[in-house]
Amino acid sequence: MNDTKILGSPRQEIEAAINRSDLQKLLMISGLLHGHFCPYSALGVKAAARAMREMAARSEGMEELVAIVETNNCFSDGVQIVTGCSFGNNGLIYKDFGKTAFTLAKRTGNGIRISVKPGRIREEYSPEVSELWEKVVIKRSANEAETKRLKELWAKLSFQVLEIPDEEVLDIRKVNVEIPSYARIFASVTCSVCGESIMEPRARVKDGKYVCLPCSGQSYYQLTGDGISVSD
Secondary structure: OOHHHHHOOOOHHHHHHHHOOOHHHHHHHHHHHHOOOOHHHHHHHHHHHHHHHHOOOOOOOOOOEEEEEOOOOHHHHHHHHHHOOOOOOOOEEEOOOOOOEEEEEEOOOEEEEEEEOOOOHHHHHOHHHHHHHHHHHHOOOOOHHHHHHHHHHHHHHHHHHOOOOHHHHEEEEEEEOOOOOOOOOOOEEEOOOOOOEEEHHHOEEEOOEEEOHHHHOOOOEEEEOOEEEEOO
8 A cells, every 4th residue: 555645644535625615525425424415414514614614624533623513413424524523533522402503613612603594404495305204214104116216306405405505504603612621541441241341431340340331230321313311
């Protein structure tokens, strides 16, 4: 493998697309994570690209940038791809507000919050999509042809959303937020029951030995499509 490729930024293609406002390219890349094209991941791409340009920001995944997302829907996948902030690199903060919005901030606390304006994109721009959405996604009662048709229209609508002027669909304002300290590095311990490695602050002690949460029988937090909940 070429050493230049190894040493160069893996985000070069994304950064170049941000700089030239190539939202179509960014949406294509976001599809690698999201698995399909939809207008809400497109809105995430659109919002994140605007924030990155406004702040002249670059991300190397070293917590120099923080993205605070307020929803766990499709929008957040577009945000993660474009900003380079993710759970894995500790650059993503999730607030379970249920709002299609996010804040991009530098470590100074200076940032931009962008929210999607009220309005139902799928109904306003394609009534057929709205009807199919109800059958395919809400009621899970669609046949194969209807599901295929929704995917086709959904993809088409996604790229149409990119052409809408930002001010028509996005509310953009400068903010100042409190940024958490850099992520701490914790020691690992071994569960005495299953033998797997655990981050020490997530371990519990049972009969004087470390155990993981599943083996402890205690409840724990989990993030599902419904948001954050406590396990039974």
